[in-house]
Amino acid sequence: TGPLKDMNFSVPEGGGVRFIYQFTSEPPAVSFRATGEKDGIIDIAPREGILYLNGSLDWETKVVHRLQVESLDEEGNVVKGPYTVTIHVEDINDNPPEFDQIKYTGVVRQNSRPGKPFMYVHATDRDDPTTPHAQLMYSILHHFPNPYSEMLFQINNVTGAISPSRMGSYYLDPQKQDTFTLVVTVKDMAGMTTNAFTSSADVIITVKESLWKAPSIIRIQENSTQVYPVNITQVHSNEPDVIYDIFEKEKLPRLPFSIDQDGVIYVTEPLDREKKDTYTFFVVTKDNVGELVDKPLQIHVIVEDINDNPPVCQQALTIIEVQENESGGSSIGTVFATDMDEEDTLNSRLQFKIESQIPAVPASNLFFIQQDTGILQLTGHSLNKRIASNYSLKVLVTDSAFQTVCDVQVHVIDINDQIPIFEKSDYHNVTVAESLPVGTVILEIQATDGDEPATGSSFIIYQVKEGDTNNTFIIETDFETNRGFVKINKALDFETTPVYNLVINATNPEPLVPGVQYNSSSLTLFKVFVTNVDEPPVFHSTVYKGEVSEDVPVNTLVMTVKAYDPEGDTVRRKVELQYTGWRSDGVPTVLLSLFVLNDFGLPSFVCLSWLAVKSKATFILNLRDVNDNPPHLAMDYPPFFCHPLTGGEKALIEATDPDKQWYFSTFTFSLADDTNTRNNWEISKVNATHAYLSPKHADFEKKVYNVPVIINDNGKPPLERKVNL
Numbered sequence: 074t075g076p077l078k079d080m081n082f083s084v085p086e087g088g089g090v091r092f093i094y095q096f097t098s099e100p101p102a103v104s105f106r107a108t109g110e111k112d113g114i115i116d117i118a119p120r121e122g123i124l125y126l127n128g129s130l131d132w133e134t135k136v137v138h139r140l141q142v143e144s145l146d147e148e149g150n151v152v153k154g155p156y157t158v159t160i161h162v163e164d165i166n167d168n169p170p171e172f173d174q175i176k177y178t179g180v181v182r183q184n185s186r187p188g189k190p191f192m193y194v195h196a197t198d199r200d201d202p203t204t205p206h207a208q209l210m211y212s213i214l215h216h217f218p219n220p221y222s223e224m225l226f227q228i229n230n231v232t233g234a235i236s237p238s239r240m241g242s243y244y245l246d247p248q249k250q251d252t253f254t255l256v257v258t259v260k261d262m263a264g265m266t267t268n269a270f271t272s273s274a275d276v277i278i279t280v281k282e283s284l285w286k287a288p289s290i291i292r293i294q295e296n297s298t299q300v301y302p303v304n305i306t307q308v309h310s311n312e313p314d315v316i317y318d319i320f321e322k323e324k325l326p327r328l329p330f331s332i333d334q335d336g337v338i339y340v341t342e343p344l345d346r347e348k349k350d351t352y353t354f355f356v357v358t359k360d361n362v363g364e365l366v367d368k369p370l371q372i373h374v375i376v377e378d379i380n381d382n383p384p385v386c387q388q389a390l391t392i393i394e395v396q397e398n399e400s401g402g403s404s405i406g407t408v409f410a411t412d413m414d415e416e417d418t419l420n421s422r423l424q425f426k427i428e429s430q431i432p433a434v435p436a437s438n439l440f441f442i443q444q445d446t447g448i449l450q451l452t453g454h455s456l457n458k459r460i461a462s463n464y465s466l467k468v469l470v471t472d473s474a475f476q477t478v479c480d481v482q483v484h485v486i487d488i489n490d491q492i493p494i495f496e497k498s499d500y501h502n503v504t505v506a507e508s509l510p511v512g513t514v515i516l517e518i519q520a521t522d523g524d525e526p527a528t529g530s531s532f533i534i535y536q537v538k539e540g541d542t543n544n545t546f547i548i549e550t551d552f553e554t555n556r557g558f559v560k561i562n563k564a565l566d567f568e569t570t571p572v573y574n575l576v577i578n579a580t581n582p583e584p585l586v587p588g589v590q591y592n593s594s595s596l597t598l599f600k601v602f603v604t605n606v607d608e609p610p611v612f613h614s615t616v617y618k619g620e621v622s623e624d625v626p627v628n629t630l631v632m633t634v635k636a637y638d639p640e641g642d643t644v645r646r647k648v649e650l651q652y653t654g655w656r657s658d659g660v661p662t663v664l665l666s667l668f669v670l671n672d673f674g675l676p677s678f679v680c681l682s683w684l685a686v687k688s689k690a691t692f693i694l695n696l697r698d699v700n701d702n703p704p705h706l707a708m709d710y711p712p713f714f715c716h717p718l719t720g721g722e723k724a725l726i727e728a729t730d731p732d733k734q735w736y737f738s739t740f741t742f743s744l745a746d747d748t749n750t751r752n753n754w755e756i757s758k759v760n761a762t763h764a765y766l767s768p769k770h771a772d773f774e775k776k777v778y779n780v781p782v783i784i785n786d787n788g789k790p791p792l793e794r795k796v797n798l
Contacts, residue, residue: 077105077122077144079156085163086132093160096122102144102152109140115160117142124158132164133199164201169270170209170259172196177257177276179235182311183283186368187242188227190234194274196259210264214273215256226255226278230264233257235276242368245280253278284309285358287370294377295346302331302339305374308356309336312366315358320369323353330374332356338372346376347413378415383475384423386410391481393449398488398586401453405440408447408479410470419473423447428467428478434460440483442468449481458485488586489530491523493555493579495597502600507565516559516599518548520579529583533557538596539576546601548577565603568640573601610636612690620695634690698733700788704740705729706796723765726798728784740764745781745795754780766798 074095082093096105096117107117107124114128115138124142143154172194179192200206211233216224225241228234235255237245255276262269288306297303308317317332329342330352338356355369386409393406414420425447430437435457441450447468466481496519505515524530535548535557547562557579579595612634619632707727728740742764744750753773757765766780785793 077142077153077156079158081159081161083161083163084126084130085165086130087165087167089126089129091126093124093126096124096142096144098122098144099153101146103147104145105142106145107140107142107158108155110135110138111140112138114138115140130160130162132162132201133168136162138162164204164206166200166206166261166270168199168206168261170196170198170207170261170272172259172272172274175274177274178279179276180279180281181237181245182281182285183245183247184285184368185237185242185245185283185311186365187239188236189366190229190232190236192235192276192278194228194233194235194257194259194276196233196272198261200261205262205265207261208263210260212258212260212264213255214258215254217254217256218250220250225253228257233259235278247280247282251280253280283311285311285367285370287372291372291374292377293340293344293374295344295379296381297343301343302341305330305338305340306372307335307337308332308370310358310367312358312360315360315366318357318359319354320357321352321354328352328354330354330372340374344376346378346415347382350376350378350415352376378418378420380414380420380472380474382413382420384410384412384470384472384477386470386477386479389480391479392484393481394484394486395451395456396488396586397456397458397485399451399456401451401455403451404448405451405483406449408442408449408468408470408481410447410477410479412472414472422472424471426469426471428469431465432461439464440466449483456485458487461485486528487525487530489524489581489583490586490589491530492585492589492591492595493520493522493533493581494594495520495579498593498597500597500599502602504602504604505561505565506604506606507567508606509561509565511561511564513561514558515546515561515601518557518559518577518597518599520555520557520595520597522555522581524581527552530581531555532582533579534582535577535579537575538578540574543570545570545573546575559599567603567605571603571605573603575599575601605640608639610638612636615690617690617692618695619692620697622697622699624699624701631694632692634692636690700732700786700790700792702731703792703794704784704786705794706784723767724798725759725763726766726782727763729762730786732786732788739787741785741787743783743785745783747781750780753778756782 074097076099077096080094084093098105104119105117105122106119107115112135114126114130115124116127117124122144130138138160140158140160141155142158143156144152146152173196174194177192177194181191185191194211196209196211198207198209210230211228212230213224213226213228216226219225221240221244223240224238225245227236227238227241229236235257255278256273257276258271258273260269260271285308288308291305293305310317317334317336319328319330319332319338321328329340329344331339331341333339336356352374354372356372357369358366360366388409391406391408395405399405408425410423410425412421412423424444425442426444427440427442430440436452436454438452439454439456441452442448443450447470462485464483464485466483468479468481470477470479500516500518503515505513509515518535520533520535522531522533532552533550533555535550537544537546537548543563545561545563545565546559548557548559550557557577559577575598577597577599578591579597580591585591613636614634617632617634621629621631625631705728707729726742728742730740739761742756742758744754744756753769755767755769757767759765766782780798781795782798783793783795785791
């Protein structure tokens with residue numbers, strides 16, 4: 074209710090008879106009158122001034138009703154008004170959505186791109202489009218038939234666009250199923266509520282065979298003399314008026330293919346198989362705004378070989394070494410040649426033939442080459458380095474159209490019929506300290522070999538044959554002089570091995586010829602004495618860690634550490650650290666014990682280092698806090714507060730505690746349990762560490778009061794302190 078004035082009302086449609094508002098009269102007014110867009114639904118009770126509905130409003134019929142309301146006196150004269158009363162009709166969801174067709178039909182091609190719409194359904198709703206009542210959502214309710222676990226079609230829930238799903242793009246095949254029926258539903262309220270209205274329609278879809286197919290592999294002969302461009306194949310889109318284009322992923326400097334707007338693909342220039350034997354590219358179709366119409370087609374092109382490349386010798390000069398004792402028929406090497414024409418075809422088949430041999434002694438046919446493999450063999454004649462140390466061969470290599478000559482040089486090498494001989498059979502002994510670093514040379518040795526210098530027959534390899542099972546020593550050879558250097562390979566240890574009796578042998582990388590064997594001339598003796606070096610004691614660990622509570626009793630054992638002497642000597646010191654100082658005496662092992670009495674006011678760890686004859690270990694002791702400090706007022710607060718008694722004053726007090734924070738995560742504040750204090754004062758907590766102290770009234774007899782406050786830290790065990798403010 075209220076006085077007569079301009080007013081606006083929002084009234085939901087429907088609902089039948091109901092009151093809207095009651096206008097109150099002001100004398101001399103005794104009644105009311107309403108005119109305007111009442112439409113037989115809206116009226117006013119003259120005497121009571123009640124604006125009411127005698128029927129249902131309908132948003133779809135009329136959205137706004139405008140009335141003029143006046144107050145009248147007993148004679149019917151206007152006292153106040155007219156005032157404008159506007160009634161806005163609010164929409165409710167009272168209309169279901171409706172499809173614009175009972176049944177829809179559409180056609181889709183096999184292999185159509187997933188997500189590419191081929192038809193649309195459309196529905197409308199008479200409710201207010203600015204509200205969810207008319208917001209529509211489409212979905213597929215049924216899919217007949219549906220032979221797969223997923224639907225072959227999908228619908229855009231906003232636009233109603235129907236397209237193949239990813240599975241449908243792959244599996245749609247008119248040979249298997251050429252017709253599908255979809256039951257498509259539309260819901261208002263954006264489908265978000267269970268009481269939304271729903272309508273449905275059938276969609277009949279016909280599947281047709283795809284025109285968009287990749288051609289089979291295209292074969293093009295290389296270096297063709299045709300007039301370019303040459304038509305090699307054609308593709309057809311499922312859609313009319315598309316734009317054809319080619320793209321490739323290989324990023325070639327130039328792709329020798331093109332496509333016209335009829336889908337005809339051309340090769341634009343001669344191809345060279347030896348440069349590139351296959352091409353793979355894609356053909357796409359686009360609409361007039363550049364969107365893909367069909368999924369890309371992959372085109373494969375194979376370039377066919379012709380014999381247009383001669384054989385090529387793999388090396389300008391092939392050098393082969395042959396021992397002078399090689400028997401007839403022995404394979405001594407291979408002549409390698411290549412042909413850039415296609416592998417495993419007659420175009421690249423190579424055959425070998427010896428054209429000449431220089432010198433032709435002791436015969437002109439000392440060598441034979443296998444025709445299809447290029448393997449060189451000796452004939453029955455033996456080679457003799459004193460007659461000829463080198464032979465030059467000309468080998469003819471041919472394919473079906475070309476030929477090439479490869480040069481081969483055969484070196485006759487000395488056979489390994491001489492063993493290495495040491496200059497000394499015994500190098501006696503050498504004395505070294507166990508502290509010598511790895512890599513130190515302790516001896517040089519020398520052997521000689523009578524075979525041809527700088528060959529595998531004369532190079533010498535030195536090895537420790539006996540006396541060094543742990544590979545403590547290693548011998549390196551200077552192959553220019555065949556001198557050997559004995560080096561320390563692993564750290565020496567007098568306590569483990571004080572003496573090494575070494576037997577060293579000398580061998581060649583090349584095997585000895587049959588009938589020749591290494592003997593004692595290829596062996597030498599060598600003795601190594603290792604001297605002791607005083608080594609410091611060693612702790613079992615470099616770092617020890619311990620932890621105790623800060624209230625640990627004096628003389629509590631905290632940690633025991635041990636050390637030993639590598640040479641077995643007695644470790645002559647024992648160090649015990651106590652709160653009162655250090656003390657020492659002699660024991661077989663080093664036992665370091667820390668006795669601690671400390672307060673958490675000191676650092677939370679103690680780090681100690683000690684030496685036992687140049688050996689060092691570190692001990693870290695962490696101290697655990699205990700709740701041994703009661704809370705107190707913060708230092709920057711005085712023990713008194715001044716309060717002008719004008720009402721509403723509060724004094725902020727803060728508590729703190731030296732203990733770790735987990736013991737005072739929250740303080741409890743309370744007043745001492747006496748009647749005088751509790752009648753005059755009250756305390757209220759602000760947070761974990763602060764509270765307000767305030768008077769309960771302003772009627773005080775004295776000017777100064779002692780207010781006892783108790784602060785509890787709620788620790789384990791809880792501690793509290795009483796302070797007077």
